[in-house]
Amino acid sequence: MEYSFIQSIFSGELISNLQCLNCKKITKSVEQFSALSLELPEIKQQGFFKQLVHNQKQSISLQECLDYFYEPVIDSLTLCSCGARSGKRQYSFQQQSNLLCIHLQRFLNKTQKDTKHVSFPIKDHNFQEYFNLDSEQNYRLFGIIVHLHDQGGDHFETILKCQNQQFLSIKDEIIEIVSQKYVEECEALLLFYEKVDNQIDLFKASLRKNLQNQHNMIKNQELLLKDEELCYLPHFWFEQFLHLAKPPSIITSHLICPHNLLKPDYWDFRIEYENAKSAQYNSQLDTNTSFITIGEVQNSNSPAYIQESSAYKQLQLTSIIIPKAVCEFLIEKYGGGPIIEKNIKTCSTCLEYAQQMSRRRKLERQLIIKYENLQGYDRIFVVHEEWLKKWQAYLYNSKQILQRNSLFGYPPPGEITNYLLLDKDQQIVQQKKEGQHFHMITAPIWHILQEIYGGGPTISINPHQQQYEPFKLQMDDLIQIKEIKVLYQNCINQYKPEIQQ
Ligand SMILES: [Zn+2]
Ligand SMILES: [Zn+2]
Numbered sequence: 001m002e003y004s005f006i007q008s009i010f011s012g013e014l015i016s017n018l019q020c021l022n023c024k025k026i027t028k029s030v031e032q033f034s035a036l037s038l039e040l041p042e043i044k045q046q047g048f049f050k051q052l053v054h055n056q057k058q059s060i061s062l063q064e065c066l067d068y069f070y071e072p073v074i075d076s077l078t079l080c081s082c083g084a085r086s087g088k089r090q091y092s093f094q095q096q097s098n099l100l101c102i103h104l105q106r107f108l109n110k111t112q113k114d115t116k117h118v119s120f121p122i123k124d125h126n127f128q129e130y131f132n133l134d135s136e137q138n139y140r141l142f143g144i145i146v147h148l149h150d151q152g153g154d155h156f157e158t159i160l161k162c163q164n165q166q167f168l169s170i171k172d173e174i175i176e177i178v179s180q181k182y183v184e185e186c187e188a189l190l191l192f193y194e195k196v197d198n199q200i201d202l203f204k205a206s207l208r209k210n211l212q213n214q215h216n217m218i219k220n221q222e223l224l225l226k227d228e229e230l231c232y233l234p235h236f237w238f239e240q241f242l243h244l245a246k247p248p249s250i251i252t253s254h255l256i257c258p259h260n261l262l263k264p265d266y267w268d269f270r271i272e273y274e275n276a277k278s279a280q281y282n283s284q285l286d287t288n289t290s291f292i293t294i295g296e297v298q299n300s301n302s303p304a305y306i307q308e309s310s311a312y313k314q315l316q317l318t319s320i321i322i323p324k325a326v327c328e329f330l331i332e333k334y335g336g337g338p339i340i341e342k343n344i345k346t347c348s349t350c351l352e353y354a355q356q357m358s359r360r361r362k363l364e365r366q367l368i369i370k371y372e373n374l375q376g377y378d379r380i381f382v383v384h385e386e387w388l389k390k391w392q393a394y395l396y397n398s399k400q401i402l403q404r405n406s407l408f409g410y411p412p413p414g415e416i417t418n419y420l421l422l423d424k425d426q427q428i429v430q431q432k433k434e435g436q437h438f439h440m441i442t443a444p445i446w447h448i449l450q451e452i453y454g455g456g457p458t459i460s461i462n463p464h465q466q467q468y469e470p471f472k473l474q475m476d477d478l479i480q481i482k483e484i485k486v487l488y489q490n491c492i493n494q495y496k497p498e499i500q501q
Contacts (some may be wrong), residue, residue, distance in 0.1 A: 035102070067070055123141075144186055157169060228343060230321050252338060252339070265314060353408065360487040364484055381446035426457075444471050452484055
């Protein structure tokens with residue numbers, strides 16, 4: 001199963017026991033859940049007198065929803081080995097998560113919502129009975145999401161429990177402290193509980209205090225440490241450390257490039273690119289100005305560049321600064337790493353590489369544009385579809401991919417894999433169809449691709465034996481292709497790990 005951050009925090013396991021109604025055989029299966037989704041049972045009719053006395057909105061409890069969830073249901077969709085199609089399904093808990101998300105199924109369909117009140121534990125509560133556990137297990141409410149009906153459509157309110165035990169209500173830009181009664185009466189859609197472990201809580205409380213003190217002292221310059229004695233700790237981890245029973249490992253490796261420096265980000269690269277463009281524009285006299293060679297490579301080692309790099313600013317925004325020794329302790333305890341020192345430099349090599357990759361793409365696109373509509377050539381050359389897709393993904397990386405995944409985007413494809421279309425007699429395998437397994441391109445494009453990527457073989461389909469002028473690349477095209485190949489070779493030799501991402 002693919003790793004998911006949400007799953008790793010919320011995931012628990014249910015056992016579904018399915019008993020065949022015919023042969024009584026029981027089939028157990030484990031189901032993962034990240035939110036426990038509960039149907040709301042009907043309210044048991046209360047007598048008129050009771051209603052009058054209590055004078056309150058009709059209400060059910062979370063316990064009743066869970067009881068309803070545990071009730072066996074008839075499932076007629078599975079086939080038993082005896083041939084019968086109906087079984088009795090009943091759920092039980094196998095493993096609870098540190099964080100428990102309970103979803104109350106209020107939406108009956110697109111337009112109808114069940115607005116009945118569901119009461120739920122607000123103070124620390126033993127969930128042993130709720131989950132049929134062997135031993136006591138306390139959970140603590142820390143968040144609620146409420147669905148509001150508004151003229152403007154769907155709206156949500158978030159209620160959070162703060163460290164000082166107060167509740168905060170957040171509705172868009174309105175944030176206010178609310179009473180416990182307000183919380184008790186809200187129409188919850190999602191409830192968030194965390195496991196309470198008193199021993200860990202004590203340890204965490206002292207560590208938290210210590211960490212916060214150190215952080216504040218550094219901020220207020222009461223504790224003066226040299227840059228090499230300080231390091232960055234991701235803010236999101238610090239938050240998890242404060243709020244989760246079991247904080248995950250401290251993930252920082254995605255910030256570091258293969259040269260053990262701070263990985264530049266998309267915007268670092270764009271700034272240089274934009275500068276380069278305007279420099280090119282402003283200095284028409286300097287014909288050697290290409291955006292690879294403009295000063296940024298020298299500049300990128302200077303302190304100014306380190307401070308101005310977007311990756312560095314981002315790091316500052318998303319981290320707290322603590323003493324390196326403390327961070328070492330935390331990484332030893334919780335795993336993860338590496339340590340990101342305060343004086344880390346943004347990698348200029350990676351930046352240069354990203355610029356080279358970008359230049360390569362640009363040159364390659366120029367060539368394609370130059371020849372794609374050349375008169376006098378029909379589409380008679382075959383290219384393997386899978387290879388073509390990889391090539392397109394590489395050449396036309398969207399901005400989003402560059403921003404999200406890496407500075408470098410998808411790698412170029414390897415050699416052309418036309419041979420995968422052929423049988424042992426070098427004929428196209430019969431089942432392979434145009435548009436599905438291969439595409440047709442013109443002679444100029446085929447020559448460019450083969451010149452850059454190699455591989456093959458050349459396959460042409462020319463049923464009417466039409467004669468074409470033989471195509472030859474011009475000298476300056478060949479020079480351009482040579483540059484494309486050199487740029488890539490430079491990159492691939494040094495940056496294999498990054499390219500394979
Ligand atoms: Zn059966
Ligand atoms: Zn690097």
